[in-house]
Amino acid sequence: MSATRVFVARLAGCAVFDPAGDRVGKVRDVLVVYRRADAPTVVGLIVEIPGKRRVFVSIGRVTSISAGQIITTGLINVRRFEQRGGEVRVIAEMLGRRVLFADGSGEAIVEDVAIEEAAPNEWQVSQLFVRRPKSGGSPFAKGTTAFVSWREVRESAVVGEAQSAEQLIATYSEMKPADLANTLLDLPQERRHEVAEELSDGRLADVLEEMPESDQVEIIGRLDDDRAADVLDQMQPDDAADLIAQLPEERGEHLLELMEPEEADDVRMLLSYAPDTAGGLMTTEPIIVSADATVAEGLALIRRHELAPAIGAAVCVTLPPFEPPTGRFLGMVHFQRMLRYPPHERLGTLLDQGLDPVTVDASAAEVSRILASYNLVSVPVVDDSHRLVGVVTIDDILDYLLPDDWRSHADDDHVSRRAAARAQLKTGSIPIQGQPQKNGRRNANGTR
Template sequence: MPDERVFAARLMRLGLADEHGAVIGRIEDVVIGPAFGSSAPRVLGFVAGVQRRRIFVSAGRAAAIGPAGITLRGGTVDLRHFQSRDGEILASALFGRSLGAEIVMDVALAPNDRGDWEVASVALGARRALYRRTRRVVDWKEARTLFDSGPVGAQLAALRDMNPTDIAATVHALPPGRRALIAQAVPDEQLADILEELPEDEQVRLLEDLDLARAADVVEEMEPDDAADLLAAMPPERRAQFLTALEPEDAAALSRLLRYDATTAGGLMTPEPIIVAPDVSVAEVLARLRDPDVPSAIAAQAFVCEPPTDTPTGRFLGMVGFQRLLREPPANPVAGCISDAGHVRPELGEREVAERLAAYNLIAVAVCDDAGRLVGAVTVDDVLDRVLPVGWRKRRR
């Protein structure tokens, strides 16, 4: 496997290019988050000089990082002046720092298994050498004192293995400054999980502390129905900015959801249930349901539709639960074991949707349009969020 490390000092002054390859600025620094637990310090983003401004570019916006510089994904660039936050570490501030009898010469960055960039190693040199040069490169853990940030690092370590619901309660209780720093430091997918456990007004406030590009990356990691609820809670102008910053496919899906009233089946549904064609084998359907990235309520059943199998689909034929699939021969087509649990219309009220789920002991119910095409599915967890009394999350805390 090729070495994908990029040294921060070499990255600085290289070009920042848009998605078409046109250079729009220069990289001036690397912004690093604090270390916590055994997790390496995460690259939060980069300081770049664009149009005579020093701006922050979220690491999630980078499509490629290498010897030629950084190439961005599509979308707009936030031109607000960069301001360092408490707990953030600039790579340039580490250069020349003492570490025992040596000094820091450079910091190596590398992608992890999730595709996020983090500090992989630190280059060290002799403190009193006439010509400073790297003597050795050590794993970041041998230099972790460089990446400690006091109470912030301790707070992050404490949150690392907590359930998202408990993390959300803890973050909610923090003062605004600390809450913003936690949001900056945790990975996008973890922040998305936290947001999904908070009321929409608190989600909006937390995202206000992030630059638009990073906030858009986080929204893309959220479940579509939760992301749509969040966007619906924003002022129209801000919502429009987010839809422009999102990937076109995600923006189109969320725009469809935003057409529905939040208190209806259309407002509750996810547009991304497990959808299969009738000739797909039972074994293949079970393989899709086993995907660990699929939320449990969605993975409990598959929806069978005529092609196309992206919402809005072809004609909705029925659904099948994973327990029924386990009792079927793996090679059989799924069409032979579907059940007709009916469907609801997008405009049906949330109370009626809850009654349908309860009456038929369903974990999810199909949502179909006038032509009988599947446009989404409402899961029981989304209904519970709506029918429980207002403020139930705070009482739980």
């Protein structure tokens, strides 16, 4: 095994390979146990394998550890990881922890942890990278940093003292929202809420959109009303509507009042539709342009990095106004068609004549059949006056088709679940009558 010292924060997200060079998964954390006198001992790695499952890989199964990759013997127990008493996750629980210097010179925050091979197949914590509190009144001042051994510090044990979540957030800064959502759900409940409090409004909104609704409600329930409203403002309107529908009605209405008026109006509109209709499934923020807009302008709009791929696959052409509900809907132009024409070509001449919009009361089954039959990733939704009010994307339909707990059970049966969803999508065989609704949104009359 390699004898290099490795800092744990650099291992987060590193690929794990078997001896043949095939990728097994990626590292999510390092698991240690404390000894009375010696430094904590590494017992294994928490590895995310396909299907978003977190499994435990014993340190004895690891043949090489470096900051770039991990190599194992190839023998991995795929049972879902469950933390046992006495075990500590370095990234989730040690980073950001407050420690006191044994010589009485003050305190510091742990920003990283180094592990080192002490003997064959035996790794232990060798050093801590810590930062002392900043001195001086300047907001730009930072505390001094130092490398210390485990014996030079002792952990603070002040009852009720919250651990700093800043370093943990920095460690996970490059994670995709779906991966960060899974990581947060693996944290102890109190630690999860500490991290949620420290995340920016936009980042927390992205993460909440990737969580099961019960966990969304739990986290939003711990936020004060002003912060919760700010986060809801950052969410996609359809996701915000689904979340608000799960809250007690009184709090949901209060949060809507605190949200930005335009965002709240979109959410209220979505809550007014039955959840198993195009109106209840759609997103209200498609790309909308005039018929006189050019191919160059259309391509510039879909290049925006924050745009979801399904939304950026086509632009909607309408008469003014160009905010939902728009003027009369004219048609859609798919980005592949735009690529085939010169930049100055008017989009009004490139409309997909074979695609008809669906109405807000169209069933989810009808929408799924259209998406599958025409190999589309989105379909426009219009009201009775043929005004564009939104689009239903393929991910909206999949979220509806998949079971409520699909995010937390993407393990052995994730392939069969997806196959079943694809089959339903192709046939449109969604059991509408008598089916328990996924999001339980309030209808226009206030009932669920």
